[in-house]
Amino acid sequence: MFNALDQVFVNALHWLVGFLPEALRPLVSSLLAVAFVLMVFPGIFAIVTVIERKGLGRIQNRYGPNRVGIPFTKIRLCGFGQFIPDGIKSLTKEDIVPRAADKVVHFLAPVVMLIPVLLAYSVLPFGRNMTITDYDAGLLFFFAVGGAVEISVFMAGWSSHNKYSLLGAMRAIAQMVSYEIPLILSAVTVVMIVGSLNLNNIVAAQNHYTFGIAHWHVFTPWGLLGFVLFFIAALAESNRTPFDLPEAESEIIAGYFTEYSGFKFALFFLGEYLGMFAISGLGITLFLGGWTAPFSFLIWVPSYVWFISKLLGIIFVFIWIRGTLPRLRMDQLMNFAWKFMLPLALINILIAGIWHFMDHDWLRWPVCSTLIVLAYVTLGRGLMQNQKLGKRIYRFAE
Amino acid sequence: MLGEQIIKGMAVTAKNFFASYVSKDRLTTVQYPEERLPQKHHTRQFPFLVYDGDDVQKGLRCVACQICEKECPPKCIYIIKSKDKKVDYKGQMQVYPVTFDIDISVCMSCQICVEVCPFESIKMNTEFELSTDDRFGGLLLTKEQLAKPNSYYQKVHPEAAAESDAVIAAEKAKAEAKAKAAAEAKAKAAATVAEPAPSPAPAATPPPAKP
Numbered sequence: 001m002f003n004a005l006d007q008v009f010v011n012a013l014h015w016l017v018g019f020l021p022e023a024l025r026p027l028v029s030s031l032l033a034v035a036f037v038l039m040v041f042p043g044i045f046a047i048v049t050v051i052e053r054k055g056l057g058r059i060q061n062r063y064g065p066n067r068v069g070i071p072f073t074k075i076r077l078c079g080f081g082q083f084i085p086d087g088i089k090s091l092t093k094e095d096i097v098p099r100a101a102d103k104v105v106h107f108l109a110p111v112v113m114l115i116p117v118l119l120a121y122s123v124l125p126f127g128r129n130m131t132i133t134d135y136d137a138g139l140l141f142f143f144a145v146g147g148a149v150e151i152s153v154f155m156a157g158w159s160s161h162n163k164y165s166l167l168g169a170m171r172a173i174a175q176m177v178s179y180e181i182p183l184i185l186s187a188v189t190v191v192m193i194v195g196s197l198n199l200n201n202i203v204a205a206q207n208h209y210t211f212g213i214a215h216w217h218v219f220t221p222w223g224l225l226g227f228v229l230f231f232i233a234a235l236a237e238s239n240r241t242p243f244d245l246p247e248a249e250s251e252i253i254a255g256y257f258t259e260y261s262g263f264k265f266a267l268f269f270l271g272e273y274l275g276m277f278a279i280s281g282l283g284i285t286l287f288l289g290g291w292t293a294p295f296s297f298l299i300w301v302p303s304y305v306w307f308i309s310k311l312l313g314i315i316f317v318f319i320w321i322r323g324t325l326p327r328l329r330m331d332q333l334m335n336f337a338w339k340f341m342l343p344l345a346l347i348n349i350l351i352a353g354i355w356h357f358m359d360h361d362w363l364r365w366p367v368c369s370t371l372i373v374l375a376y377v378t379l380g381r382g383l384m385q386n387q388k389l390g391k392r393i394y395r396f397a398e
Numbered sequence: 399m400l401g402e403q404i405i406k407g408m409a410v411t412a413k414n415f416f417a418s419y420v421s422k423d424r425l426t427t428v429q430y431p432e433e434r435l436p437q438k439h440h441t442r443q444f445p446f447l448v449y450d451g452d453d454v455q456k457g458l459r460c461v462a463c464q465i466c467e468k469e470c471p472p473k474c475i476y477i478i479k480s481k482d483k484k485v486d487y488k489g490q491m492q493v494y495p496v497t498f499d500i501d502i503s504v505c506m507s508c509q510i511c512v513e514v515c516p517f518e519s520i521k522m523n524t525e526f527e528l529s530t531d532d533r534f535g536g537l538l539l540t541k542e543q544l545a546k547p548n549s550y551y552q553k554v555h556p557e558a559a560a561e562s563d564a565v566i567a568a569e570k571a572k573a574e575a576k577a578k579a580a581a582e583a584k585a586k587a588a589a590t591v592a593e594p595a596p597s598p599a600p601a602a603t604p605p606p607a608k609p
Contacts, residue, residue: 325407379400380400381400
């Protein structure tokens with residue numbers, strides 16, 4: 001029965017497709033799967049916008065949105081209907097294109113933003129047997145399409161013909177290119193251990209239990225460090241605070257989408273959040289066991305429930321960090337990426353290698369943990385060494 | 399160690415997050431239409447006209463002297479004087495405003511009209527929920543909308559209203575004393591001189607400044 005509940009979507013898809021002639025089945029099956037993704041993840045996006053506003057409000061001791069519920073009734077649903085008026089508002093706003101803008105590129109940028117983000121979902125395993133394409137180079141595909149987002153950011157910044165847009169795009173590209181390296185290097189450790197780029201195989205490798213605890217990669221020393229590095233890099237890749245320099249509203253208005261309004265702005269917003277969900281989903285797949293349960297006595301919970309709850313948990317941490325940390329300066333951002341994250345990611349690859357070759361030896365736990373702590377402390381000291389804290393000295397503007 | 403302060407900061411925000419659900423005292427905002435903060439002591443929004451008694455026409459203190467109209471910096475007051483006269487609160491015959499409009503979309507709540515008014519007639523209101531869907535007519539308040547009884551003024555600004563009432567009482571007493579003195583003088587003159595003296599003007603006070 002639990003198995004039936006777990007496979008309800010898969011079986012429903014097979015049942016629906018079964019009515020069609022043989023030739024049409026693969027096409028319709030993939031279209032239905034795509035429609036499912038297009039329904040579920042924008043739905044999560046809608047809920048997350050409300051959760052984010054409420055969460056930030058509570059962190060700042062405010063209520064946050066709590067009015068909009070079911071129309072024409074007194075039911076307020078704690079404000080969780082807020083996304084509907086937000087959506088209607090952004091859809092009905094005037095779409096302004098600057099006169100000096102490069103119209104075609106300006107129009108294409110939000111579309112180019114959304115397409116690679118949605119493509120990234122095609123390889124993520126959302127549940128048992130719930131992957132749209134079982135692709136052998138899934139991880140590579142994910143990073144390849146993820147890299148295409150930078151093009152759209154640059155298109156938006158350049159075509160707007162606005163200095164703030166261009167500044168935002170420059171910052172965004174510098175940041176995304178820098179943080180893509182630790183992101184990929186921290187994912188490489190998983191590929192080294194599992195020996196496959198297929199995300200289904202990566203999940204399957206974590207779907208074992210010892211003493212009732214799952215073999216998630218995050219429960220190993222290299223996996224923990226890899227997950228932390230991946231998480232920080234994912235924060236930067238999705239332009240979230242404290243790495244929100246590309247759209248730093250107090251400095252450069254809204255960064256690369258300053259000149260966007262109405263539905264195009266909504267598309268950028270959607271693309272950004274869907275990108276965040278996709279990269280969180282990848283982090284879950286690589287380190288947090290994908291759709292598997294953390295303890296063996298919980299395997300009766302449907303796999304997609306695990307995936308979605310892990311996703312919401314990660315997003316909650318994203319919101320928590322957004323409510324806590326201030327924005328970094330550009331040089332701090334770059335120092336952090338190149339002087340701390342990159343060496344640590346490289347050391348982590350080494351540690352993953354040591355872990356692999358000390359197979360079935362209990363000594364690998366203390367050895368790898370010590371190496372990680374040593375590397376972290378040394379690099380952390382190095383990063384903090386040249387910090388000059390105190391009153392700021394202006395060289396030219398006295 | 400690196401990251402130590404981040405953990406501390408995260409703990410602080412987590413504490414705020416959960417405690418805001420537990421203790422209502424932490425929440426600094428109020429749920430406005432249902433919950434309201436008490437208004438500030440000297441709060442003032444837009445002017446209104448004071449009238450004594452129950453009848454707006456009879457009790458309106460304004461005598462259409464148009465000082466406020468002239469002093470108003472953004473020129474948001476519009477007054478038309480009456481042709482006839484009526485008895486004012488001091489018992490004298492005075493003109494009254496036929497039209498008294500204030501455009502609150504123009505008014506800047508400077509209170510100069512209140513300060514220049516010699517008749518304690520125009521005062522500041524505390525009403526602030528004046529939004530309307532008619533941005534021309536809805537924001538142009540007429541005499542009928544502006545007129546509020548003195549009891550209302552005593553309710554919204556008790557101290558200022560008491561001061562204003564004292565001024566009016568003093569003026570009334572002064573006017574009565576003067577009238578009494580004039581009557582006495584008249585009686586005396588009538589008693590001493592056989593022939594009747596030419597009657598003095600209805601009141602000794604000079605008429606308000608005329609444009």
